[in-house]
Amino acid sequence: MSGAVVDPRLSPARAAPKKGLSLSWSDPRFRNIVWQVVILGAVAAVVWYLVQNTSRNLAARRIATGFAFLGRTAGIPIGESLIGYDPAINTYGRALLIGLLNTLKVAVVGVVLATVWGTVLGVARLSKNWLISRLAAVYVEVIRDVPLLLQLLFWYLVLQGLPAPRNSFHPVAGVFLSNRGIKIPVVEWEGPFWWALAAFVVGIIGTVAWSRTATRLQETTGVRPKVWPVAIGFLVGFPLLVWGALGAPFAVEMPALRGFNFTGGATVTPEYAALTLGLVVYTASYIAEIVRSGILAVPTGQWEAGGAIGLRPGTVLRKIVLPQALRVIIPPMTSQYLNLTKNSSLAVAIGYQDVVSIASTTLNQTGQAIEGIAAIMVVYLVISLSISFLMNWYNARIALVER
Amino acid sequence: MKRITLLGALLLGAGLAFSPPAAAQGSGSATIDTIKSRGQLVCGVSTGVAGFSLADSKGVTQGIDADTCRAVAAAILGDANKVRFVPTTTTNRFTALQSGELDMLVRSTTWTLGREGNLGLLFAGVNFYDGTGFLVKSAAGVKSVKDLDGATICVQPGTSTELAIADYFRLNKLKFTPVLIQDLAEIQNTYLAGRCDSYSTDASGLASFRFQQGPKAEEHVLLPEIISKEPLGMMVRKGDDKFFDLVRWTLFAMIQAEESGVSSKNIDEMLKSTNPDIRRLVGTEGDLGKALGVDNRWAVNVIRGVGNYGEMWDRTVAPLGNPRGINNLWNKGGLHYPPPIR
Numbered sequence: 001m002s003g004a005v006v007d008p009r010l011s012p013a014r015a016a017p018k019k020g021l022s023l024s025w026s027d028p029r030f031r032n033i034v035w036q037v038v039i040l041g042a043v044a045a046v047v048w049y050l051v052q053n054t055s056r057n058l059a060a061r062r063i064a065t066g067f068a069f070l071g072r073t074a075g076i077p078i079g080e081s082l083i084g085y086d087p088a089i090n091t092y093g094r095a096l097l098i099g100l101l102n103t104l105k106v107a108v109v110g111v112v113l114a115t116v117w118g119t120v121l122g123v124a125r126l127s128k129n130w131l132i133s134r135l136a137a138v139y140v141e142v143i144r145d146v147p148l149l150l151q152l153l154f155w156y157l158v159l160q161g162l163p164a165p166r167n168s169f170h171p172v173a174g175v176f177l178s179n180r181g182i183k184i185p186v187v188e189w190e191g192p193f194w195w196a197l198a199a200f201v202v203g204i205i206g207t208v209a210w211s212r213t214a215t216r217l218q219e220t221t222g223v224r225p226k227v228w229p230v231a232i233g234f235l236v237g238f239p240l241l242v243w244g245a246l247g248a249p250f251a252v253e254m255p256a257l258r259g260f261n262f263t264g265g266a267t268v269t270p271e272y273a274a275l276t277l278g279l280v281v282y283t284a285s286y287i288a289e290i291v292r293s294g295i296l297a298v299p300t301g302q303w304e305a306g307g308a309i310g311l312r313p314g315t316v317l318r319k320i321v322l323p324q325a326l327r328v329i330i331p332p333m334t335s336q337y338l339n340l341t342k343n344s345s346l347a348v349a350i351g352y353q354d355v356v357s358i359a360s361t362t363l364n365q366t367g368q369a370i371e372g373i374a375a376i377m378v379v380y381l382v383i384s385l386s387i388s389f390l391m392n393w394y395n396a397r398i399a400l401v402e403r
Numbered sequence: 404m405k406r407i408t409l410l411g412a413l414l415l416g417a418g419l420a421f422s423p424p425a426a427a428q429g430s431g432s433a434t435i436d437t438i439k440s441r442g443q444l445v446c447g448v449s450t451g452v453a454g455f456s457l458a459d460s461k462g463v464t465q466g467i468d469a470d471t472c473r474a475v476a477a478a479i480l481g482d483a484n485k486v487r488f489v490p491t492t493t494t495n496r497f498t499a500l501q502s503g504e505l506d507m508l509v510r511s512t513t514w515t516l517g518r519e520g521n522l523g524l525l526f527a528g529v530n531f532y533d534g535t536g537f538l539v540k541s542a543a544g545v546k547s548v549k550d551l552d553g554a555t556i557c558v559q560p561g562t563s564t565e566l567a568i569a570d571y572f573r574l575n576k577l578k579f580t581p582v583l584i585q586d587l588a589e590i591q592n593t594y595l596a597g598r599c600d601s602y603s604t605d606a607s608g609l610a611s612f613r614f615q616q617g618p619k620a621e622e623h624v625l626l627p628e629i630i631s632k633e634p635l636g637m638m639v640r641k642g643d644d645k646f647f648d649l650v651r652w653t654l655f656a657m658i659q660a661e662e663s664g665v666s667s668k669n670i671d672e673m674l675k676s677t678n679p680d681i682r683r684l685v686g687t688e689g690d691l692g693k694a695l696g697v698d699n700r701w702a703v704n705v706i707r708g709v710g711n712y713g714e715m716w717d718r719t720v721a722p723l724g725n726p727r728g729i730n731n732l733w734n735k736g737g738l739h740y741p742p743p744i745r
Contacts (some may be wrong), residue, residue, distance in 0.1 A: 005418075024623070036559070049502055058523075060642070061501070061523035061640070061641060061642060062523045062641050063501065063521070063522060063523035064520070064521040066728035073565045076560070076566065076568070076569065077558075077565055077569045077579075077581040077583070078570065079580060079581050079582060079583060084428075086571070086573075087569040087573070088573050117508065142508070153607075157545055157596075160593065160596035160597070160598050161596070162599050163504045179597045179598050180555060180594065182599070231655075258553070259552065259554075260551075260552075260553045260554045260555065261553055261554070261555065261580070263553075270598060271582070322581050348585060349584075349585075349586070349589070350584070350589075351582050351583050351584035351589075351590075353583060357560065358584070359558040360494050360560075360561065360585075361494070361561045361565075364493065364494045364497065364523060364560075365517075365561060365566070366517075367499050367518065367521040367522035367523075368499055368521070369497075369501070
């Protein structure tokens with residue numbers, strides 16, 4: 001009965017649907033819509049029931065509810081913050097904002113450093129130098145296998161092992177390493193710096209514009225004008241010129257030991273340093289493997305082909321190998337960035353006040369656990385979705401354009 | 404620790420979401436019934452503070468908080484050992500009690516209006532009157548809290564201590580940098596490592612921490628100022644008045660026993676006493692125990708199992724060098740004043 005076998009695409013059941021929606025159960029489109037409405041309705045009903053019942057039970061137990069506590073004076077002390085904070089004046093809302101900024105401070109610096117360090121390690125593991133490749137391999141295998149929490153506690157312990165402020169380690173003028181953190185001199189920020197910063201932004205726009213012009217010229221004339229001298233002029237020269245024109249103010253605030261601790265200068269606290277260091281060291285070991293796999297995924301034939309048409313090795317790497325390797329690297333890299341951000345919540349173990357730490361203190365002082373946890377979830381959701389969005393955008397940009 | 408907090412909060416959320424509305428739960432003491440049918444009291448204590456609740460070499464939790472739990476178990480079940488101790492951190496303690504994971508919480512927790520108003524929990528009494536103190540290294544030469552301007556202070560987050568310090572320093576125009584770590588052992592190690600100039604918590608906690616240092620205790624000094632009132636007590640959930648009554652009166656019975664001279668050593672003779680106050684306490688007269696929903700000999704069980712308040716004090720916190728001070732009976736210059744048991 002071989003004649004009975006029909007290509008399913010040609011069977012009447014899979015034929016293109018007729019126009020217009022018939023209200024018949026035999027119409028698959030109608031069935032789909034009905035099922036989706038039913039399931040959506042059921043989910044909404046369950047959620048509604050849970051919310052209603054929770055709030056009724058909370059009320060019956062006289063547990064305070066709502067987000068009004070965000071506007072109340074916090075009173076909780078906070079160790080480090082990027083914006084001003086006084087527990088007697090500022091609210092829980094601001095305390096949570098400080099927590100969010102502290103989380104971002106770790107995440108942004110951590111992602112950048114982990115990417116750089118991980119790439120170095122990944123390339124090192126592929127090195128033809130036996131010692132370098134073995135060292136990188138040992139690093140990756142050891143670091144990946146030790147739980148992150150232990151590593152954080154280890155780094156925190158190491159940093160606490162530094163001498164007390166009075167006997168602090170003092171490598172160069174203005175830099176002090178002690179168990180209170182790393183003190184560094186800071187340049188006093190004045191008006192002209194803002195203008196220099198604005199000039200720098202203008203410089204970026206100019207550089208991008210010139211780079212595009214260069215590409216266009218290359219396409220029409222075949223000769224690509226040099227981009228880097230213009231870029232240096234835009235990015236370094238222009239801001240310097242603006243700063244100079246405004247009087248070139250430059251004052252350095254040096255840290256000095258006074259009383260219990262140092263005054264002046266900026267501090268990298270042991271908590272922040274331990275957390276960032278721990279996250280970078282740990283995440284870099286995963287990134288190293290991703291980079292290695294990405295490079296190995298490009299066949300050697302690509303290098304050889306590039307060389308055969310007369311391109312220099314640097315150009316082959318930038319124009320042929322890297323774009324292909326990145327397609328393999330970006331998606332898993334996104335999850336490493338997300339991991340690093342979420343792992344930063346381990347901060348609580350070593351006393352760094354990230355958003356989880358401050359939110360959990362808040363929920364403990366106000367007793368509003370559900371709201372506190374909800375706030376933490378929203379914060380991580382927003383951060384994670386932002387990272388995903390950015391990385392997906394970048395991924396789409398570098399993806400193979402299929403015509 | 405963090406996981407436990409989050410889990411506790413999620414359990415609370417889930418528990419509240421799925422349990423029927425409170426109105427449908429009926430009246431009376433659901434908690435006492437549960438404890439009786441379980442044959443065990445589940446009591447939240449600290450993760451280890453000498454004198455309050457700390458496991459000894461045999462793994463038995465010892466301390467004034469642990470004994471307060473034992474007293475309640477003795478009152479309900481007649482056996483002071485029928486207690487399961489659950490270690491809680493400063494941040495997960497309330498959620499654990501709210502979610503029903505615990506029957507009661509005795510975790511050197513300060514009685515404040517905010518906590519009673521917002522948490523859906525009640526303080527059933529004060530088993531220890533305390534205050535925020537500061538411990539510093541002797542070598543630092545600090546004599547007073549006023550000398551701590553600009554200092555780094557180690558403190559546990561989520562405590563009334565952190566609020567008290569913030570207020571005190573602001574009021575006295577002093578500055579400090581907090582280092583906040585939840586885990587007790589971790590914050591203490593951080594102080595010992597020199598990350599902080601001072602370690603602050605309830606003065607009793609500091610005394611016990613200093614005691615635990617053994618021969619090195621001399622390296623640390625407790626500063627003279629006590630900057631806040633910290634009445635530490637037992638907490639129960641709101642909505643079970645009978646259980647609340649029982650917890651409250653169990654402590655009062657222990658204090659009254661000390662006042663009346665009833666102790667675990669003479670309890671058998673006291674059963675034959677003709678003094679009406681003592682007869683009512685030991686249940687040979689009246690049926691006050693029944694009124695509380697437990698055996699009429701509840702106080703006898705408490706005193707047999709744990710002793711009176713003074714015995715409990717001498718066994719637990721006195722060895723740490725804590726003077727009785729305001730924790731003495733009202734007629735000996737202290738604050739413990741039990742209402743009449745009649």
